[in-house]
Amino acid sequence: MPQPSSSLSFSDPSIGDEIRRLRLSRGLGLAALAVRAGVGRSTLGEWETGRHTPTGSALERTLDALEALPRERARLLSLADPAYARIVLFEGPFGAPIAMGAVLRAMRLRRSMTQTDLARAVGVAQGTVAKWESGDLTLEGQTLQTVLFALEAEPVEVVALTAARPTAGEESFDFEKAWIDLHHLPHDLWKIGLLGLEADLWRRALCDSAWSEPLVRIASYRVYNHILDRQFDEIPQEARRVLVLARSLGERIAAAPAFFALGAFRRRQGLAPEAYVQRLDKWMDGLPDSEQRFWALSLRAQTLAEGGYEAEAFRALRSNLEVMSRHQAVTEADTRRALAEVHLVAKNGGAALSLLEDDEDPGVQYSRARALLAVNKEPSKAIVETLRQQAIRSRVPLDREKLEVIEMGIARLRKKVK
Structure with a gap:
């Protein structure tokens, strides 16, 4: 596997240079391309010399006329017109980039704030916050600093929000370190960290195919995170986006968490075991x-x-x-x-218990407790306390749910014994 470059060159060469390169590689003159794309010859010239930046719709027609590759198309549209790109790339092989609005919304919800709450804290109208989150307004400059201050943003949130800027600059990047650092975050910051990392990797993957696997891996884990948060309704659309992305990049293995998350959603919706086995x-x-x-x-x-x-x-x-x-x-x-x-x-609780009885790994205690309850034995206080501490420390909704399942099972067993 090729090693990705540690530096980001998303905006180099310029849009105009890229249009010129594509045009010349197709053997087209300015006049011929102007006819095919439905734009003026002088307009094309101004784009290529950098005097003007094309609108999203005009650039899309030009790239279609040039038969640009999906990777080139996504990168150039995102550079020229980020808001337009989010719409037209949504169903494409690369999907739409993670927008600042998505990160801002996650930050707001982490604090259980409404749009009105944030608007009041920043000193703007609620509609302005809504437009930031939808991408209709760009959050930048002093206003961005004011929002970060109002939210008392954590360092990882600042990194995530700035990484999702359409104009994020060039910087060195150590993915493996970022991936390790992400695992040390509290769970309620994990989602925001994933959003920022995915935003960064999306741009890098458009410049260097060696970033494709990390991009799919992060996007896939972000989808699977909805299972941990018990947010199943969020899974279908995001999982399909990741699976399309993985298919276009040839990274099926990295998309496994998204595939499993989509399967969990479908099973909850009533998909029969036989049908799910066929999908697997x-x-x-x-x-x-x-x-x-x-x-x-x-x-x-x-x-x-x-x-x-x-x-x-x-x-x-x-x-x-x-x-x-x-x-x-x-x-x-x-x-x-x-x-x-x-x-x-x-x-077969007895058979399960025989396999887990001496397993002290904290991650196995939920299965161990279920096996004990299945044979009408009460899990030890140590097992229950392990589950309780895990739920408290992780703050993961799934861990709280597991603890509740075991506590209810113990209550039923005690009632049965009486």
Whole structure:
């Protein structure tokens, strides 16, 4: 895999230079291109010399006439007319870029503020805040500083909001460090950090294809984050965008979290186990051995067990064992825990407990507690306290939900014993 450049050159060369390069590579003169694009010859000349910047609609016609590649088209439209680009690129292979308004909205909601609350704090009308969030007005200069001050923005929020600026400048960038730093953020800042990182990577991927995998990875994790937040209605549109992006960039493996999130949404909407297994099989077809394939096979086995196909489910897990032996990222503990999950779905609590009974990993205590309850045993105070502390520290809605499930299970068990 080629190594991406650490510097961003999104705006170099200029729009005019790029139009000229494309025109000459197609063997077209200014007059010929003007006819094809439906713009004036002198107008084209002014674009190429940098005296004027084209409007989004005029540039779109010109790029279509030049048969520009999707990557070139997305980059140039975003440079020339960001607001127009968000509309016309939405259904395209690269999707629309993350806008400042999306980051601002996430920052506002993190504080449980309404648009009116923020408007009052900044000293503007509520309609102005609405236009910032929709992208109809650009947030910049002193007004941007005032908004950041009013929100008492965290450093990661400042970085995210500025990264989403249409005119974000050139700077060096260490993706792996940014990815590690992101994992140290509190959960309520995780989403905002992902938005900023995706905004940055979107521009980089349009300049250098080596940034494609990081872009899809971050966008995909952002979709999966909706499961942790129990915001299932947010998943379909965003997941489809990521899957289209991944398909256009040839990064199917990196899109696995988005695919799994979309599957979780569809299952909640009533998709039958058999139908979901078919979708998983189609998605995995030709997928190389990888951690993502392992988890897809595990999910397939759980879904089969849920549908009453236990024998086939455990045959699928044997495939998992084969994957584990070939891929270092998957451990023996991963396979044992995946097997236990299938037993839990199949209501074989005893079998699940035998696999998890001595597993002290904090991340396994929810499954361990479910296995104990399935055989009418109360989880220890230590297990429940681990779940409680995890919910408190992480502030993840899914962790709170897991704690509630176990506490209700304990209450039902005690009532049954009485």
